[in-house]
Amino acid sequence: MPEHKTGTREEWLEERKRLLEQEKELTRRSDELARQRQDLPWVRVDKEYVFDTNDGPKTLAELFDGRSQLIVYHFMHGPHTPEGCPGCTFFADHLDGALVHLNHRDVTFLCASRSPLEALNAYKQRMGWDFPWVSSEGTDFNLDFSLFTEEERRTGDGFNFGTPKRAGLNFDDMELMALSAFVLEDGVVYHTYSTYDRGTDVLNLTWQMLDRAPKGRGEDFSDWPRKRDEYDDVAAAGAGKVS
Numbered sequence: 001m002p003e004h005k006t007g008t009r010e011e012w013l014e015e016r017k018r019l020l021e022q023e024k025e026l027t028r029r030s031d032e033l034a035r036q037r038q039d040l041p042w043v044r045v046d047k048e049y050v051f052d053t054n055d056g057p058k059t060l061a062e063l064f065d066g067r068s069q070l071i072v073y074h075f076m077h078g079p080h081t082p083e084g085c086p087g088c089t090f091f092a093d094h095l096d097g098a099l100v101h102l103n104h105r106d107v108t109f110l111c112a113s114r115s116p117l118e119a120l121n122a123y124k125q126r127m128g129w130d131f132p133w134v135s136s137e138g139t140d141f142n143l144d145f146s147l148f149t150e151e152e153r154r155t156g157d158g159f160n161f162g163t164p165k166r167a168g169l170n171f172d173d174m175e176l177m178a179l180s181a182f183v184l185e186d187g188v189v190y191h192t193y194s195t196y197d198r199g200t201d202v203l204n205l206t207w208q209m210l211d212r213a214p215k216g217r218g219e220d221f222s223d224w225p226r227k228r229d230e231y232d233d234v235a236a237a238g239a240g241k242v243s
Contacts, residue, residue, distance in 0.1 A: 042190035052117040052135040069107040074178040078114030090225040
């Protein structure tokens with residue numbers, strides 16, 4: 001017998017209807033939160049950032065690529081994660097299919113990292129990704145959108161809206177799993193939104209599917225998720241292939 005409780009179809013239906021009301025409430029709340037995100041004040045970005053891209057150096061405004069909205073995923077690939085963050089890699093596996101739909105809704109999406117462009121291109125080729133990926137190496141772009149106040153940055157505390165500093169973190173040299181949004185209006189770039197860590201996992205299809213699976217996300221993450229070419233069966237299937 002399974003360890004989990006069992007029941008009749010009628011019992012399941014009764015509980016499922018109760019759960020449905022909560023799911024509907026969550027949907028309504030999520031819609032309201034989206035409206036509140038969009039109602040946040042826009043903050044003008046006057047600082048100049050120059051990114052290394054496959055089409056040459058570009059400013060933040062030029063990254064919009066002719067659209068009025070820009071979403072940037074801060075991918076942890078840099079001095080502290082030269083092999084690419086496994087969590088960011090897991091997230092990035094879900095991105096390519098969304099690009100064309102975002103583009104046709106006036107949104108440009110890309111990833112930005114602190115590693116040199118050559119390293120990012122090599123990792124992108126390894127993983128088989130197509131999304132745009134730019135290097136912010138040599139800029140303060142990653143740090144400037146870490147949501148510090150100036151006092152918190154000075155004291156080295158307050159990452160992620162006042163979260164106390166954790167031992168071993170150097171915020172002056174930090175790499176972050178994060179998402180930031182910008183808008184371009186009348187030639188001016190404004191920062192509109194940022195979120196970090198668990199704030200990004202709602203965008204990850206695998207997490208959302210697992211939340212609807214019978215056993216959920218599980219509890220042992222010591223060997224999962226891996227980079228997709230590092231699962232034993234995938235690695236074995238790819239052995240001997242010539243790229």
